[in-house]
Amino acid sequence: MTKYAKKILEIVESSRSHLTAEQIFEQLRETYPSVVLATVYNNLNRLWEEERIRKISVEGMPDRYDRIVRHDHLVCRKCGRLLDVDLGDLTEQLEKKAGIPILSYDLKLVFLCEACRKKSQEKGT
Missing domain, CATH: 3.30.1490.190 (Ferric-uptake regulator, C-terminal dimerisarion domain)
Structure with missing residues (x-):
């Protein structure tokens, strides 16, 4: 797992706010200022495919991410x-x-x- 994926997983697991990719990106930039949004999307998709996080889709809204509980x-x-x-x-x-x-x-x-x-x-x- 990349350093970005580890930090993204930590952000999602510690949040109870159902964060969007953009919100996760903003938090990740506090640790890794040079990270780009595409890196966040790629890692979120990988974490979701690996069933380490949940993706919540609501029509007309951006996808949000949640812990696996x-x-x-x-x-x-x-x-x-x-x-x-x-x-x-x-x-x-x-x-x-x-x-x-x-x-x-x-x-x-x-x-x-x-x-x-x-x-x-x-x-x-």
């Missing part, structure tokens, strides 16, 4: 805010319903966050 996500439909939620491991239940072995799953529950609900109420919609 069994948990699911709440995604605000309006602003894209992403929150962790622990619903336990549903693999066995999903396998029974699907009738096939499941390697993994990524559950995203769509909701309206408190800030967006307040904005919606203020506008009267």
Whole structure:
């Protein structure tokens, strides 16, 4: 593993903010000022392919990266805010319903966050 990959993995594992590649790039530049954004993307893709990090894709938003710990996500439909939620491991239940072995799953529950609900109420919609 390259020095960049090690530091990127450390950044992702220590964050609870679901960072974008650009946010990881900014943090990585604090240690390696000459690093380029392409290096971050290449290492993120490699770490994801090696199943060392999770990639969270939400339509209309940049991909975000997360640590490998069994948990699911709440995604605000309006602003894209992403929150962790622990619903336990549903693999066995999903396998029974699907009738096939499941390697993994990524559950995203769509909701309206408190800030967006307040904005919606203020506008009267």
